Amino acid sequence: MVYYLIVCRSLTQAQRTAHLLERAGIAGSVIRAPKLISKEGCGYCVRVAERNLTDALMVLRREGMPPRQVFLQSAEGVYSEVPA
């Protein structure tokens, strides 16, 4: 499966992000950010399915919470940054 990881500055922001997405009918789970993408150490992100990314970004922009970074997590576990 391919997922997108919406990087958040804090756990609370990740929770808020997931909550806003949930209200819009988009499933997103809060997870600890993989070390490879968390350059400052110990971060959190919200994982959404590939098909939901466009809608998720639209919701977050509308709520005034555009993500700092978004990473694609490939089926092989490789992370690559994509435009947010």
Next chain:
Amino acid sequence: MIYLDSAATTLEKPRSVPAAAAWAMTHMASPGRGGHPASALAADTMYRCRELAAELFGVGDPERVILTSNATHGLNIAIRSLVERGSTVLISGYEHNAVTRPLYALPDVKVKIAAGPLFDADGVYEAFRRELTPDVDAVICNHVSNVFGFVQPVDRIAALCRERGAPLIVDASQSAGTLPVDLGRWGAAFVAMPGHKGLYGPQGTGLLLCGGETRPLLYGGTGSQSRLQEMPDFLPDQLEAGTQNVCGAAGLLAGMRFVKERGIGRIRAHETGLARRMMDRLAAVPGVTVYRGPDQSGLFSVTVDHMDCEEAGAALAKRGVAVRAGLHCSPLAHRTAGTEESGTVRFSFSAFSTARQTDRAAGLFRQIVTQGKEAR
């Protein structure tokens, strides 16, 4: 025991509060310190706590709700964020030591006092209007006096602060859960409140609502940006160093749910109704002075001619009635009201206080006062 000391801590809690706190102790780990379910559960509880507080108290963004260990903790953060060496601060004449001591501890801070007469909201407002000069760097005002239950005109004071560009800190210790408290409507820089009084949470809990710029008071681990030695510059992490009181947050969440369900207006009507009922009875006792006025919450103070307030409080305790006597950590409020030398006996109520308890306590107090006089 008849417990009439809810202004210090509400002792009787909704059943859900101790249940939630106890459950958290054995099921929730450190929030933000791991990805396992016990940590996630703790984080979820903390977030729900912020979210409900944001809803109840007019905070647009749950990230700006900080979980503190009490109102004093929140007030210290607020004061350290706004006040520095050489600052001028305007405070009301009814502030608690939770405000005056942190200010006193800062070097070269000038404290001006807007001291209006007790139960004279217009007089207090006029004092703020007069004293809020351009040199004032911050304004601090409690919503309700913890000694007299005097509801200060915070709506008008907040409007004045917005008009004159002065950041406002509101101490909502005696109003959260019984009066409308709204960070957004006030445009306040900070609102601090305890969790263990009108919100029915456990002791060791509190909330700080942040409307303005913040500075950390404690430094340490936050579970975020761990490589950096600076504290995070975002909330709530910047102000929540160290492992948080998850059991307390679980209890506080249950307490706030109770307040929301019962309704702030209904709780206030119940408490003020009992306070008035008891004030009426005590006012009829010769030698008792009841401090009452039009703008009063569900707590009040009395003095007794020729009887030490501590003696009266101890006599009540001996008969199974819990009240608080003395200066209530608010010598400034007593000075403003003219009771600094005598102190007062304070009676305060909660959603769980009853008319029967109130009448019984009033009868016992009458007995104590009468016997005291006869003994002399």
